[in-house]
Amino acid sequence: MAGRRLGRRAVLAGAASLAPAIAFGQQPQGQPPQRRADPGGPPIVFVHGNGDSAPLWINNIWRFESNGFKRSLLFAIDFAYPNARSDDSKPQDNRSSTEDAMKDLAAYVAQVKKTTRQAKVALIASSRGGNTVRNYLKNGGGAASVSHAILCGTPNKGIVISDTMLVGSEFNGAAPFLKGLNAGADDLIPGVQMMAIRSDKNDKYSQPDARFVGAPGKPTGVSYDASELRGAKNVIIDGLDHRETAFHKLAFAAQYEFITGKPPATLFIANEPLPVLNGRVTGIASDGAYTNLPVTGAEVEIYDVDPHTGERKSPKPAHKKTTGADGLWGPFIGHSDASYEFVLTMQGQPITHTYRSPFLRGCDFVDLRPQPFGKGDDQAGAVVIMSRARGYFGVGRDKFSLDGKVPPGINDGVPGAASGKLAFDAAPRTVMAVFNTETIAARTWPVKDNHIVVAEFMN
Numbered sequence: 001m002a003g004r005r006l007g008r009r010a011v012l013a014g015a016a017s018l019a020p021a022i023a024f025g026q027q028p029q030g031q032p033p034q035r036r037a038d039p040g041g042p043p044i045v046f047v048h049g050n051g052d053s054a055p056l057w058i059n060n061i062w063r064f065e066s067n068g069f070k071r072s073l074l075f076a077i078d079f080a081y082p083n084a085r086s087d088d089s090k091p092q093d094n095r096s097s098t099e100d101a102m103k104d105l106a107a108y109v110a111q112v113k114k115t116t117r118q119a120k121v122a123l124i125a126s127s128r129g130g131n132t133v134r135n136y137l138k139n140g141g142g143a144a145s146v147s148h149a150i151l152c153g154t155p156n157k158g159i160v161i162s163d164t165m166l167v168g169s170e171f172n173g174a175a176p177f178l179k180g181l182n183a184g185a186d187d188l189i190p191g192v193q194m195m196a197i198r199s200d201k202n203d204k205y206s207q208p209d210a211r212f213v214g215a216p217g218k219p220t221g222v223s224y225d226a227s228e229l230r231g232a233k234n235v236i237i238d239g240l241d242h243r244e245t246a247f248h249k250l251a252f253a254a255q256y257e258f259i260t261g262k263p264p265a266t267l268f269i270a271n272e273p274l275p276v277l278n279g280r281v282t283g284i285a286s287d288g289a290y291t292n293l294p295v296t297g298a299e300v301e302i303y304d305v306d307p308h309t310g311e312r313k314s315p316k317p318a319h320k321k322t323t324g325a326d327g328l329w330g331p332f333i334g335h336s337d338a339s340y341e342f343v344l345t346m347q348g349q350p351i352t353h354t355y356r357s358p359f360l361r362g363c364d365f366v367d368l369r370p371q372p373f374g375k376g377d378d379q380a381g382a383v384v385i386m387s388r389a390r391g392y393f394g395v396g397r398d399k400f401s402l403d404g405k406v407p408p409g410i411n412d413g414v415p416g417a418a419s420g421k422l423a424f425d426a427a428p429r430t431v432m433a434v435f436n437t438e439t440i441a442a443r444t445w446p447v448k449d450n451h452i453v454v455a456e457f458m459n
Contacts, residue, residue, distance in 0.1 A: 038068045039260045042147050043116045045109060046076040049127030049153075049246075053282065053292050054078045054365045056126070056247060056389055059269065059458065062361045063252045066270040073116060076365060077108045078292040084128060087168030088177050094285035098170050098177050101132040102140045109136075109145050122148035122259050126246035127205075130154025130196075130227075131170055134181050137189045148259050149189070152197045152246035154227050156187065159205045161221030165213055171205075173222065186231030194232040195258050197251055203227065203242045204392070204416045212416055233258070239397065241415040247390035271336045272361045278330030279366035281323050281344065290369060294327025298346035300368060302332055307339040309430045310355055310441035317343075329368060336360050339441070344368050350452040355433075355442040357458040371452050374421070381426030382444035384453045386433040387419045391459075393435070400435045402455070435459070 044064065046057040054076035061074045081096040088098050096104075112121055123146055125133045130151035136142035137149060158173025159166065166172040173182070181187075188194060198206065206226035210218040227245070228234045235254045237245065245251055249267045256264040281298040285291055301317040318340075319332040334340065335358075342354040349370035359366070377383045386402045392415035393400050400406070407420025424431065426446045433440045433455035445451030 038070065039262070041069070041073075041122070041259050043073040043075060043112055043118050043121045044069070044259070045112055045121050045123050046074075047105065047123060047125035047129035047133055048077070048079070048082065049125075049129050051083045051290055052126070052389075053082065053290075053367055053369075055279065055363075055367050056243075057124075058363050058366070059247060059249070059390065060124070060252050060255070061363070062269045063249065063264070063267065064256065065361065066266060066268055067256060067264045075108075075112050075121075077105060078365070078367075079104055080292055081289075082292055083289050084170055088170045088175065089168055094287055094289040094291060098131060098135055101128075102135045105132050105136050106140050106142060109142065113145060120145055120147040122146070122150070124150045124152070124246070124255055125154060126152050127154055127242065128170075130156070131177070131181075134187070135177075137192060138181060143189050143191050146189075146192050148193045148195075150195045150197065150255050150258060151227070151229065152251060152255075153199070153203055153205070153242045154196065155205050155222075156196065156229055157182070157222050157226040159213060159220065159222070159226070160210065165210060165215060165218075165220075187229040188231045193258070194229055195235060195254075196227055196229040196232055197235045197237065197245045197254055198225070198227040199240045199242070199245055200224065200236055200238045202239055202394075202414055203245065204414050205242050207414065212414075241392045241394060243389075243418070244391040269360045273336055275334050275336055275359050275362035276330075276364075277332045277334055277359055277362060277366050278328060278364040279368060280327035281329055281346065281368050282327065283346070284349065284370060284372065288372070292367070294323070294325065295346055296323055296325050296327065298323045298327070298329070298344060298368075300329035301343040301345075302334075303341040303343070305339050305341045305355065305443075306441070308441055310339075310341070310443040311430070312341065330364075330366075334359055341443075342368060344370055346370055350450050351445075352452055352454060353443070353445055354454045354456050355440050356456050357438050357440060371454050373447075373452060377423070377447060377452070380423035380447050382424040382446055382451070382453065383421055384424060384431045384433075384442055384444060384455065385419055385421040386435070386440075386455045386457070388435060388457045388459075389418065390457075392416055392418050393420065398436055402433050403431045431455070433457070 085092040085095040159171040161173035170177040204212040281295040283295045302319040303312045344352045352371045394415035410417045440455040442455045
């Protein structure tokens with residue numbers, strides 16, 4: 001099937017035909033959330049990408065809920081070792097092979113089917129998660145358990161097709177894994193409805209030039225269509241970056257319509273006045289790789305802060321807990337109009353202060369990770385990082401700043417950086433982080449006392 005290009009106007013027009021008051025954000029203050037009819041459909045399992053975790057799907061899940069999906073039918077897997085091996089055929093500490101990931105997904109789907117008493121699930125995957133989904137469908141017996149598969153920014157043809165770059169990697173179209181998946185006339189799986197969502201030319205991993213794999217000027221062997229699926233429905237959303245093909249509201253609209261057969265009634269996230277929040281503290285392996293394994297003995301404090309200054313409204317935390325074997329830091333009953341500072345203290349890592357946008361709804365996988373110091377951070381009085389987990393910062397595309405400046409290291413052209421940082425004097429002060437319509441006020445904390453600060457955007 002030929003690729004279908006979805007511009008921002010096209011999605012707006014399709015959704016607005018059902019909901020004239022649509023807007024791209026949260027439910028307006030003072031306006032009660034509308035009760036949405038249950039659209040039906042299978043349970044949905046969200047599958048994260050390389051080095052990622054389940055919390056990246058929070059906004060997608062909230063939007064499915066806001067369109068009538070029951071929370072009990074929405075699931076997100078956390079792979080214990082989310083990073084891929086450098087060479088898929090060679091064991092590597094704290095990394096997973098394609099076989100490891102496939103087995104984990106198969107076990108998770110089986111549990112979801114048992115819990116929901118449903119025969120099939122829909123799978124929505126980001127990036128590497130799509131490799132796992134394809135492997136499960138083609139080689140792991142998954143076709144009998146899956147009704148729909150949506151792959152978002154997945155490098156189906158490879159990030160490169162090369163005998164010299166990423167040798168043996170699951171992301172190399174010339175290596176055994178993708179060669180096996182791509183054998184045959186098309187990429188379809190009988191009995192499974194399949195769709196790929198891709199960017200036009202803005203995906204850093206679907207580029208003719210190898211700049212983003214460390215070899216600028218060298219051809220990758222792939223082009224902008226590297227994440228398409230042969231024979232499937234391919235949706236192109238102009239301007240989105242690699243991560244946004246999964247997590248942007250326009251990507252959600254395409255996902256929802258493919259599964260339910262109709263556009264979403266709204267792209268609003270309907271507020272829950274008193275959202276119940278929970279999640280796990282996860283850690284960092286000895287080699288610096290993130291894992292999704294729970295951490296015991298980590299202390300989590302949550303402070304209600306002034307949204308304009310980041311200053312704590314009370315010296316006493318609104319919530320405090322030391323994690324047990326399950327790593328859980330909650331539950332915590334918050335307010336959907338409140339701004340919070342999460343303070344994570346765990347052995348061997350900096351005390352991480354994370355200032356976040358308000359949580360519009362409840363969620364039980366608000367996982368927390370420590371933020372390691374980077375090179376040269378020990379020379380600063382204080383360090384503040386602005387972070388965007390669900391997309392990259394696009395120079396010229398987005399409005400973003402940290403303390404009124406564009407941090408160094410954020411590249412021009414195709415968006416490729418999800419964070420930026422600045423150093424400050426040790427004296428405490430407020431730092432404003434801005435990304436389009438989101439503004440987060442954070443406070444500096446001294447590096448000499450082992451503190452680091454993150455302003456984390458939700459969009």
